[in-house]
Amino acid sequence: GAGVSQSPSNKVTEKGKDVELRCDPISGHTALYWYRQSLGQGLEFLIYFQGNSAPDKSGLPSDRFSAERTGGSVSTLTIQRTQQEDSAVYLCASSLWVNIYGYTFGSGTRLTVV
């Protein structure tokens, strides 16, 4: 597609429920990143996929968070047993060569856990 597409744009969920957030990167971009943006915490790196390599999961805050990328394209970020502190905007970005072009970000999913 023309840009990075994320869905849903907004999600309200009850504490303890599981949620899935979707990211569709720019066609041809081999690298895909998930970040979390919350008040007072800035932009926090979560996970990074590069081609067919094993993902860099070093930023995932707990084992309730997981992500996969199918076919080198669409990615799903799953949060299990959501907690109120998971409330944030989850941003996806993709890149062809980050060291030349940087990232292109999606518009984000605003997650509210009540």
Next chain:
Amino acid sequence: ELKVEQNPLFLSMQEGKNYTIYCNYSTTSDRLYWYRQDPGKSLESLFVLLSNGAVKQEGRLMASLDTKARLSTLHITAAVHDLSATYFCAVDSDYGGSQGNLIFGKGTKLSVKP
């Protein structure tokens, strides 16, 4: 651990004035990125700086990179209200590699008043 620090975090300017936002980082890198974020929106790439001494300009904004000092600046000339936004700098955590995740500063919230 790579740290990226921006200052100031909040900046209130009058239209027509000049000011500079500073971005310091803690480890060796020759790639630095500037993004803009409007309220409720995603991040938009402004500048990609890929070498020591790099300088890029777009309209009233000019960014520069000094890798020896581990410092980038974003200079605003004759500010106008449309520049009101939050500005983030980011550094590639994978210096020397081909891809990596970006580590972001906390952002500088700029407000330009008439």
